[in-house]
Amino acid sequence: MDINRRFALGLGSAAAATAVLGTAGTASAQAERTEADWDALIPTTAELARRKIAFKYGVATLLAGGTWSSHIGVADPDCAVKPAVEDHADRVVEAYSVNKIAVAVAVLDKVDRGLLRLDQRVDVTADIVIHDTDGIFGLDGAYPSSVTLGHVLATLLTVSDNTCVRLCGLVVPALELNEILRGKGFTHTQVVPVANPNRFFLGTTTPRETSALLQKLVKGELLSAASTAYLLNVLRSLTSFTDGVRLELSSQERLNVATKAGWFEDGRNEAGVVFDANGKAIVTYALFASGAFRGDQAVNAGNYGATHPALRARAALGRSMYDSVLRITTNATRAYRARPHHPWIGA
Incomplete structure (x- = not known):
């Protein structure tokens, strides 16, 4: 009509x-x-x-x-x-990149527990880069390289770079990520694991x-x-x-x-x-x-x-x-x- x-x-x-x-x-x-x-x-x-x-x-x-x-x-x-x-x-809906907030929460939870640091570096290899039209890693063309975890999170949440999802998976595997979120009370806000334990689909909420x-x-x-201020600073x-x-x-x-x-x-x-x-x-x-x-x-x-x-x-x-x-x-x-x-x- x-x-x-x-x-x-x-x-x-x-x-x-x-x-x-x-x-x-x-x-x-x-x-x-x-x-x-x-x-x-x-x-x-x-x-x-x-x-x-x-x-x-x-x-x-x-x-x-x-x-x-x-x-x-x-x-x-x-x-x-x-x-x-x-x-x-x-x-229950497909969250798509909205669930990148939840992914960032899981990474920062490990930072708060002293298991990760924002200034630690992660390797960016050619095979991990997603060549879509979102983000910046696919435009770089200079791999292998490395970036800090803080850079990964900032790029994940601002320009919504999908390569950063994979980089987060290197430090918080899918099953651990879901466990962290369930522990905080989010049983429907979950990523979807795949065969590679360090990769996942962004899932539901x-x-x-x-x-x-x-x-x-x-x-x-x-x-x-500190992590709360960091995350809000990026999202704002x-x-x-x-x-x-x-x-x-x-x-x-x-x-x-x-x-x-x-x-x-x-x-x-x-x-x-x-x-x-x-x-x-x-x-x-x-x-x-x-x-x-x-x-x-x-x-x-x-x-x-x-x-x-x-x-x-x-x-x-x-x-x-x-x-x-x-x-x-x-x-x-x-x-x-x-x-x-x-x-x-x-x-």
């Missing part, structure tokens, strides 16, 4: 708080405001922020099409995180587990303070993904969003954290979409950029999530404050 924008807004506002959007409020309360009203609103309470985000999610995902599985939480002043969106949040992982990370419950870097949630944000605003995207075949995923201006984590999001999106299916199939319907939806939602933290905060200790952006021209 061809769904025009007026129909989408009407259905989106009614549906937002019922079958899809958890505790965000009643359908009649959602319908009190138009989309323009919600876009202009800067919430002053966490509950109003949840309603704004819920409305935008309902409209944006309906317009995008596809099958969505998502969890978005907003922290109250007392730091309790309550859901704005629970859309098939316990469905659920939206709720990915949100929980991010919430524990910003609370300092997953890693040491301006070199991290910018086509989705961060697309409609300025450079300075992007520094207050930690994010990781993942894509393969028809999957278009993204997960992360939105911080307030003081570096306190307010919103956690885990957005997994696949299937038949609106528009030309052949064009969508090969499109991983900002013009894909799912990424347009995430961009619209990203603006709403960021605006929702401008006037609310929590009593949590500041986890991290991003450095201001300072361009540089050398010398």
Whole structure:
């Protein structure tokens, strides 16, 4: 069925708080405001922020099409995180590169236990390099070589280099990686082992587990303070993904969003954290979409950029999530404050 924008807004506002959007409020309360009203609103309470985000999610995902599985939480002043969106949040989904956050957590867990060091080197051989169009190792052409583990993690999480998955597997084999994640309570966030014990597919997760992982990370419950700061610093870097949630944000605003995207075949995923201006984590999001999106299916199939319907939806939602933290905060200790952006021209 061809769904025009007026129909989408009407259905989106009614549906937002019922079958899809958890505790965000009643359908009649959602319908009190138009989309323009919600876009202009800067919430002053966490509950109003949840309603704004819920409305935008309902409209944006309906317009995008596809099958969505998502969890978005907003922290109250007392730091309790309550859901704005629970859309098939316990469905086991293909995580794709979103699970690179979990891989990094496992590596940093071994760093915290003194079994690895960020400055230790790993060998990069020609046979380990993946020659796809993501990342930088496939562009280098100078192997064998070696890089530090810190460089591996930074490249894994910013430009999403898939060679770095294999390099992480050299120091945390698949079975050990899954054991580390299960020990932290993530039974569905698991990689898929293959015959080579040091290699794996990125595997599965659920939206709720990915949100929980991010919430524990910003609370300092997953890693040491140093490893937590390291991981958030990388995920908040301006070199991290910018086509989705961060697309409609300025450079300075992007520094207050930690994010990781993942894509393969028809999957278009993204997960992360939105911080307030003081570096306190307010919103956690885990957005997994696949299937038949609106528009030309052949064009969508090969499109991983900002013009894909799912990424347009995430961009619209990203603006709403960021605006929702401008006037609310929590009593949590500041986890991290991003450095201001300072361009540089050398010398």
